[in-house]
Amino acid sequence: MGGVVVKRSSWRLVVPAATALAAFGLVEWQANAAPPLPGTPPAAATAEPARVSDPSPPPEPAAGTGGDPLTTGELARARAAALTPRLAAGARDVTGAAGPEYLSAETAADGATRQAEVYYYDYRADRLVKQVVDLATGRVTGSYSATGMQPPAARREVDAALGLLLAGPFAADLRDGYAAATGRPFAGAADVVVTAHVYRARPADTTGARACGVHRCLQLVAQAGDGPFIDLDHLIIDLSGRSIARLS
Numbered sequence: 001m002g003g004v005v006v007k008r009s010s011w012r013l014v015v016p017a018a019t020a021l022a023a024f025g026l027v028e029w030q031a032n033a034a035p036p037l038p039g040t041p042p043a044a045a046t047a048e049p050a051r052v053s054d055p056s057p058p059p060e061p062a063a064g065t066g067g068d069p070l071t072t073g074e075l076a077r078a079r080a081a082a083l084t085p086r087l088a089a090g091a092r093d094v095t096g097a098a099g100p101e102y103l104s105a106e107t108a109a110d111g112a113t114r115q116a117e118v119y120y121y122d123y124r125a126d127r128l129v130k131q132v133v134d135l136a137t138g139r140v141t142g143s144y145s146a147t148g149m150q151p152p153a154a155r156r157e158v159d160a161a162l163g164l165l166l167a168g169p170f171a172a173d174l175r176d177g178y179a180a181a182t183g184r185p186f187a188g189a190a191d192v193v194v195t196a197h198v199y200r201a202r203p204a205d206t207t208g209a210r211a212c213g214v215h216r217c218l219q220l221v222a223q224a225g226d227g228p229f230i231d232l233d234h235l236i237i238d239l240s241g242r243s244i245a246r247l248s
Contacts, residue, residue, distance in 0.1 A: 067107050070116055074135055075105055078116035081138045082131035091122035091129070094160045094216075094239055100129055103154045108132060115141065119151060126214060126240050150198045153218055158196045161218045161237040162189055168244050170235055174222065181228035192222045192230065199236050208236070208245030215240035 070078065079102065091100035100120035108115035113136055120129040128149040132142035153161075165174060166189060178186040200213035209217065216239045222230040236245045 066114070070105060070107055074116065077138060078105055078118050078133045078135065081133045081140055082116075082118035082120075084131075084140060084143075087120070087122075087129065087131070090124070091120065092124035094121075094123060094157050096123070101154065101157065103128075103151055121157075121216060123216065123240055126216065148214060150200065150213065150216060153196045153198060157216070157218065157239060158194055158220070161196060161220060161239060162192075162194050162222075164237050164239070164242060165220065165232075165235065165244060170244055170246055173235060173246075174230060174232065177222075177230035177232065178224060181230050182224050182226065192224060194223075195221045197221065205245075205247075208243070209238070209247070211241065212236060212238060 082105075083099065088099045091098075093099055093101040100122045103119040103121055105116055105118045108117050113134055116133045116135055118131045118133060120131070121127075122129055122145070125145075125147070127145045127147045128151065130142075130144045131140055132144075133139070134141050165171060174192075175186040178184075178191060196218040199209070199217040199219040201210050205212070211217075218237045218239060220232045220235065220237065222232050224230065234247045236247065238245065
């Protein structure tokens, strides 16, 4: 993996059951106690009624309806159906292993039947792949692919980009930036929370980042666990080419 220096472009009152029962017992005891003194409001007027609530969420349904988000079971079935033998054998994921990189899945906006659209990225051909799965039959009813389409990065891709950065010639940029922001030495990937933006080449970019947009490239956003951000805007991680460009 190489490092290339390029020019930077100008740019979210539940009461536990035991507590509720204890409260209920207190109200009952108060209701059966001696009559209150004159002028004292009745207990029923001053005491909060006891409530018992179950905080557990209801079980997830096996299947959604209409445009509802995919349930866990539907997502698992859709992914299993979408990963056809041909796609599994011909594509490559972000690590270079056989099979495409799973990105996301959603319910289809149209159609008389409930369908899932499953998105993958094939790093072998640098193309986005969409597989449409009929959730009732488990069959793939449509398969599409296109180059030059770059949806938001999946978690595995962000982690892979961070790994490339830490193993490459610009790792010091993260280490030094972390130390400057926190006053502590950088101990490793667990020290930061990382997200990413997809990066596309701009007119002023030269060789190091010019392929971004055709290649899958990320620009990392790193934050220390206790809050400060580390500026990494000048580093572009090319996941397709497994290289890093530094904008200057």
